[in-house]
Amino acid sequence: KAGVTQTPRYLIKTRGQQVTLSCSPISGHRSVSWYQQTPGQGLQFLFEYFSETQRNKGNFPGRFSGRQFSNSRSEMNVSTLELGDSALYLCASLLEPAFQETQYFGPGTRLLVL
Amino acid sequence: ELKVEQNPLFLSMQEGKNYTIYCNYSTTSDRLYWYRQDPGKSLESLFVLLSNGAVKQEGRLMASLDTKARLSTLHITAAVHDLSATYFCAVINYGGATNKLIFGTGTLLAVQP
Secondary structure (H helix, E strand, O other): OOOOEEEOOEEEEOOOOOEEEEEEOOOOOOEEEEEEEEOOOEEEEEEEEEOOEEEEEOOOOOOEEEEEOOOOOEEEEEOOOOHHHOEEEEEEEEOOOOOOOOOEEOOOEEEEEO | OOOEEEEOOEEEEEOOOOEEEEEEEOOOEEEEEEEEEOOOOOEEEEEEEOOOOOEEEEOOEEEEEEOOOOEEEEEEOOOOHHHOEEEEEEEEEOOOOOOOEEEOOOEEEEEEO
């Protein structure tokens, strides 16, 4: 079956702009999480969505937001981009109930802010 | 807040040798994961460990979990160059209605011929 897909794969933006990233989970998976990966901070949790509801949010400023649609696809938005937002943004998909399941990661969107 | 520590951060080893990566976490967790990441790529799931004493093996990799010691190990047997990658452990907070993963810092493994 198809894996987690993320679009776009690469993105270059300038400071002050905003960006929207998209994630389509594995078919049947209703839980979607987002992570930011940077060399300095490692892998950090951004948000988790389940059935269109945000279930958990990481310690990021309000410029980072997300949502999930009825087909489980998710988007995250970053407004007023800063240089420090340059990162690999990873989306993970999970089948619920989740106790014995693993989270499957998409290929990521690599964002460069100039 | 749950914290996850991995060591070593960097591991250079020769082909054919054995080594272990350690993952310590600070509070009770009911799920522990190991992932592999190749340069410029995403995370590939290796193992999910759910209970004390759990052991899973795939090829030259074997993972174990000791929930009492809050310790997981990833043992590499007779390393080959193809195992060169960064390995992450990650845990989930116990008892929460969340799948939020807390990741370790990662261990960069370089297997030399």
